[in-house]
Amino acid sequence: MLTFGLLPVSDQVSVVGALLLPVLLAGLAVVAAVASTGFAAVAAGRRVTTIELVGPLREGLRLLLVRRRTTLHPDALLWRIGGATVFVSAVLALAVVPIGDRAVVPSAVGIVWFNAVEALLWAALWLTGWGANSATGLVGGYRFLALSLAYELPFMLVLITAGIRGASLDPVVVAQSQTGLWSVVLMPVAFVVYLVSAVAFSFWGPFSQPAAGDAAGGVLAELSGVDRLVVVLGRYGWLAASAAMSVPLFLGGGSGPVLPDLAWQLFKTLVVLLALVAARWRWPLVRAERFAEIAWLVLLPAVLLQALVVAVIVL
Amino acid sequence: MGLTDGLRRFATARPHLLVVEGTASVRPRLAVERFAREQGWPLVDGPADADILVVAGRLEGPLPEYVDRLWEQLPGPRARVHLRGDDGSTRALLGARRILADIGYQRADIRRTTRRDADMGGMDMGGMDMGGMDMSGMTMEPADTPDPHAGRDMSGMTMEPADTPDPHAGHDMSGMTMEPADTPDPHAGHDMSGMDMPAGLAMAERAPDRDGLKLDVLTVPWGPVLTWWPAGLVVTTVLQGDVVQEARVEQLVDVDANRAEWREALADLEPAVAAAVVRLDALVRLLAVAGWDGARLQSQQVRDALLSSTGDVAVQLHRLSRKVLRSRTLRQMTTGVRTTREEDVAARYRRWLDEAVVAVDSGNLPATADEPHAVHLLPALLIGSDVAAARLIVATLELALSGADVRPVASV
Numbered sequence: 211m212l213t214f215g216l217l218p219v220s221d222q223v224s225v226v227g228a229l230l231l232p233v234l235l236a237g238l239a240v241v242a243a244v245a246s247t248g249f250a251a252v253a254a255g256r257r258v259t260t261i262e263l264v265g266p267l268r269e270g271l272r273l274l275l276v277r278r279r280t281t282l283h284p285d286a287l288l289w290r291i292g293g294a295t296v297f298v299s300a301v302l303a304l305a306v307v308p309i310g311d312r313a314v315v316p317s318a319v320g321i322v323w324f325n326a327v328e329a330l331l332w333a334a335l336w337l338t339g340w341g342a343n344s345a346t347g348l349v350g351g352y353r354f355l356a357l358s359l360a361y362e363l364p365f366m367l368v369l370i371t372a373g374i375r376g377a378s379l380d381p382v383v384v385a386q387s388q389t390g391l392w393s394v395v396l397m398p399v400a401f402v403v404y405l406v407s408a409v410a411f412s413f414w415g416p417f418s419q420p421a422a423g424d425a426a427g428g429v430l431a432e433l434s435g436v437d438r439l440v441v442v443l444g445r446y447g448w449l450a451a452s453a454a455m456s457v458p459l460f461l462g463g464g465s466g467p468v469l470p471d472l473a474w475q476l477f478k479t480l481v482v483l484l485a486l487v488a489a490r491w492r493w494p495l496v497r498a499e500r501f502a503e504i505a506w507l508v509l510l511p512a513v514l515l516q517a518l519v520v521a522v523i524v525l
Numbered sequence: 526m527g528l529t530d531g532l533r534r535f536a537t538a539r540p541h542l543l544v545v546e547g548t549a550s551v552r553p554r555l556a557v558e559r560f561a562r563e564q565g566w567p568l569v570d571g572p573a574d575a576d577i578l579v580v581a582g583r584l585e586g587p588l589p590e591y592v593d594r595l596w597e598q599l600p601g602p603r604a605r606v607h608l609r610g611d612d613g614s615t616r617a618l619l620g621a622r623r624i625l626a627d628i629g630y631q632r633a634d635i636r637r638t639t640r641r642d643a644d645m646g647g648m649d650m651g652g653m654d655m656g657g658m659d660m661s662g663m664t665m666e667p668a669d670t671p672d673p674h675a676g677r678d679m680s681g682m683t684m685e686p687a688d689t690p691d692p693h694a695g696h697d698m699s700g701m702t703m704e705p706a707d708t709p710d711p712h713a714g715h716d717m718s719g720m721d722m723p724a725g726l727a728m729a730e731r732a733p734d735r736d737g738l739k740l741d742v743l744t745v746p747w748g749p750v751l752t753w754w755p756a757g758l759v760v761t762t763v764l765q766g767d768v769v770q771e772a773r774v775e776q777l778v779d780v781d782a783n784r785a786e787w788r789e790a791l792a793d794l795e796p797a798v799a800a801a802v803v804r805l806d807a808l809v810r811l812l813a814v815a816g817w818d819g820a821r822l823q824s825q826q827v828r829d830a831l832l833s834s835t836g837d838v839a840v841q842l843h844r845l846s847r848k849v850l851r852s853r854t855l856r857q858m859t860t861g862v863r864t865t866r867e868e869d870v871a872a873r874y875r876r877w878l879d880e881a882v883v884a885v886d887s888g889n890l891p892a893t894a895d896e897p898h899a900v901h902l903l904p905a906l907l908i909g910s911d912v913a914a915a916r917l918i919v920a921t922l923e924l925a926l927s928g929a930d931v932r933p934v935a936s937v
Contacts, residue, residue: 253822254562262565271536272576279573279600345745346571349767349912416816416854423752424814424916425767427570434573434600494855495816497913 227314232301238450239300239443240266241480245487246446253491273439281342281432289341293437295334296444302327303451308382308458310472321369321379324455328365331411331448332358335420335429338441342432350428354420356498357410360505361417364513365407371400371517372459374524381455385463392462396523399516401460403509408452408486410501412445415490419498453483530626537602537625541567542618543575545592545749546756548778549786550582551929553608554756555806557581559829560615562822570752572598577621578605582786588749588757588777595750597638602631732765740765747915749777753813755919755926756783758900760907762915769915772907774900776926783928794832797884800891801842802831803930804877804884807923811874812849814920815858820849831885842885846878862914864921865902873921899925 243266251262280286306313306320317323332355339351375393376384384393394401410417413429421428433441457463457478464471466478544557557579561568569575578596596605604621608614624630731739748759757778763771791799805828812821823845830836849855859870868876880891899922907915924930 250818251565253819254565255822255826256563256565265539265565268535268538271532275533275536275602276576277600277602279598345743345764348743349764352767418816419913422816422913423570424816424913426751427574430574431571432573438574491819493817494812494820494852494858495913496854497858499911500858 223315227309228305231305231314235301235304235447235450236443238454238479238483239446242446242449242483242487243269245484246490249488249491270439270443273435273442276435276438278435278437279432281344284343284432285337285341287341288337290437292334292337292339292341293433293441293444295330296338296441297447298444299327299330299334300444300447300451302330303448304454306381307451307454308385308463309475310464311386312382316382317380319379320381321373321384321459324381325366325369328411328448329362335413338433339420339429344432346426346431347429349425350420350422350431353422353425353428353498354413356502357413357417357419360498360502361407361410364403364505364509365411367510367513367517368400368404368407369459371397371513371520372404374517374520377524381458382463385458385465388462388465392460392465394460397460397516397520399512400520401456403513404452404456404460405482405486406509408449408456409489412448412452412486414445414449414486416493416496417501418490419495422495424495449486450479450483453486454479456482530628533628534626537576537622539564539566540576540604540622540625541569541574542577542579543569543572543595543599543750544579544581544752545584545588545595546778547580547582547584547588548757548782549609550756550778551783551786551927552610552790553581553614555790555829555832556614557608557618558809558825560618562825562829566618568752573600575599576603576625577618578603579618579621580605580607582609582756582778583782585779586777591749601634601638602626603634732770742770753810753920755923756928758919758926760903760915760919762907764912767912769907769910769912772904772915774903776900780926780928784930787927787929790832794834795888797888797890798831798834801881801884802828803924804881804891805831806929807920807927808849808874808877808881810923811870811877811917811920814916815855817852817855820845820852820855823848839885842882846882849878850875859917862910862917864906864918865899868921870917870921895922895924895930897925897930 244263247262247265248258250265251258256262303324305315306317306323308320313320335354336351339347339349339354341347372384372393373379375396376387378384378387409415413420419425419428421430425431430438430441457475461478461482464475466474469477542557542561544554546554558568560566572578572595576599578592578599580592584592596603602625604624606617606621608617730742732742733739743764744761745764746759746761748754749757757776759775759777761773761775762769787803791802794802805824809821809824809828812824823841827838827841827845830838830841855874856871859874862870864870864873883889884891903919903922906918910918919926
């Protein structure tokens with residue numbers, strides 16, 4: 211049963227799991243933020259101490275203390291909806307990621323669902339930029355749309371390639387199909403493009419042009435207080451959700467020696483998350499118009515070829 | 526109360542700084558940048574994320590009024606410090622942090638703001654002839670309680686005159702033409718009937734763009750307060766999408782005074798080391814605008830080490846140079862973004878780094894000087910580039926624009 215846009219639920223949704231999902235996502239987001247704080251301290255030549263690493267906690271409290279602000283004649287409703295969607299869509303993405311051997315919302319088309327909620331970010335960031343009624347926000351919004359034109363097609367093909375391996379769009383089945391050989395070995399190009407896309411739709415590091423300082427903060431320019439907190443948390447949340455999803459798709463799910471499946475899954479997730487966060491300190495900003503060239507002329511053909519190779523091997 | 530106070534102090538332990546550069550801002554700016562890097566206080570891009578407004582140097586001409594308006598845009602809790610010379614910046618910043626956690630002070634600040642807004646809200650605008658008025662210098666800010674009819678009736682809004690455009694408000698209306706509305710607005714109590722102006726703002730006009738499409742035209746000023754931007758520079762751009770169609774440049778600070786200030790800051794250094802410092806300082810801004818925080822911070826470390834003659838600077842400089850010159854991404858993103866002479870942005874940072882390395886290694890002064898009249902070249906360079914490229918181009922002219930192009934005294 212493959213219906214795009216609907217979520218066919220193959221099993222009972224875990225209510226407790228659904229309630230805990232935002233907490234789990236926020237937890238992973240904080241881990242990402244702590245890692246980022248550590249990298250920042252190293253880059254600035256400071257020692258990495260406990261005081262450095264509680265930075266995200268301090269920042270969170272600070273943003274709760276800072277008052278919200280508004281601009282002249284904002285489209286307030288769309289502005290707030292846009293900001294909230296960044297976080298909410300990350301929670302929805304995590305819902306279909308298998309934890310152990312089942313997702314909180316088990317679905318036969320979990321991979322498509324993941325892709326669909328990721329596409330919500332287009333609207334979310336555009337509205338965040340547009341709603342503030344500020345030119346820099348608008349520039350940030352434009353930049354994200356340009357970026358999405360570059361990463362989205364390769365990303366979709368990558369997800370499909372991962373699905374081909376398990377002959378299913380259910381992440382649980384895809385994870386279980388990788389006995390003996392992890393997909394990352396079979397499809398390294400797809401894995402790399404997955405990571406690149408994850409950094410891109412999380413508008414993070416080299417792909418943070420929509421929120422970059424050269425446009426005075428872009429989509430984030432006018433956000434303060436709790437409004438900013440929600441978007442920033444959502445951004446780390448998307449990094450975390452993408453890292454979590456990469457494990458069943460490419461890294462053999464929870465498989466591994468000695469330790470229980472859940473421990474392996476968490477470990478692999480954290481390793482990928484750390485790599486995604488580190489990208490910010492490793493590379494300069496990649497401008498959307500130049501990345502589009504690379505994405506369409508290099509990444510897209512490479513991923514198509516990868517899909518072909520995987521299909522031939524699997525069939 | 527002990528717990529609340531403790532949390533408040535914890536939350537404000539590393540305040541975010543927004544730095545405004547006035548005339549002779551070099552030494553205080555370098556001090557703030559160093560302090561911020563060593564203490565982990567973030568430098569932010571705009572007022573929305575700022576806790577402390579740091580004014581470095583003297584404010585002259587239209588700048589004081591501009592900074593007052595910028596101050597209004599900090600959400601609060603907030604504090605403001607003014608730094609001159611190179612002494613006392615640490616004490617001033619720590620003092621400002623104390624004010625952030627001072628609940629009594631912050632409450633008084635809120636009361637002051639709301640009272641002023643209330644006074645302004647009753648302002649009679651009926652007599653104003655908006656049609657004939659030049660609105661280029663005005664920015665309007667909503668009062669605390671948004672008026673649902675704000676689009677029609679402008680009571681409830683405060684209007685503050687601004688002499689200088691504001692990059693963060695994005696509401697500057699200079700250069701916009703107001704179009705007559707088809708149906709006069711029956712609710713307009715004052716003379717606005719000839720215009721279609723939601724919330725008193727003119728709508729963006731449309732014009733054909735380079736691809737033959739009709740696109741919105743927006744006038745957006747950049748500067749004078751923008752992070753990693755030459756002191757006091759204002760570039761008023763006409764944008765379509767994010768492509769610059771027109772650009773007008775002015776400088777609101779005395780560049781000669783800045784040049785003298787640079788001499789002062791570099792007075793204790795060997796001429797060659799001084800030449801390396803100004804190049805690294807410009808590189809810091811270029812790397813920041815290119816969005817590479819890792820290399821930017823590394824560059825700041827080397828610059829600060831050179832300034833205070835500490836550590837094994839040559840090794841650090843070589844490491845930085847290798848890292849930046851090896852980056853294929855940075856090269857790809859900056860190649861072909863033209864700046865003056867025969868150089869593109871990639872060639873410019875490569876030359877700066879090479880000159881800095883040679884200066885520190887062998888004590889030889891750079892043979893070339895950056896273009897002295899950058900400010901006149903700027904508009905022609907910016908037209909046709911997008912915002913990101915425009916920022917890179919401005920960053921490559923940093924030495925001239927900020928007065929850092931001092932020839933060391935020995936060679937004059």
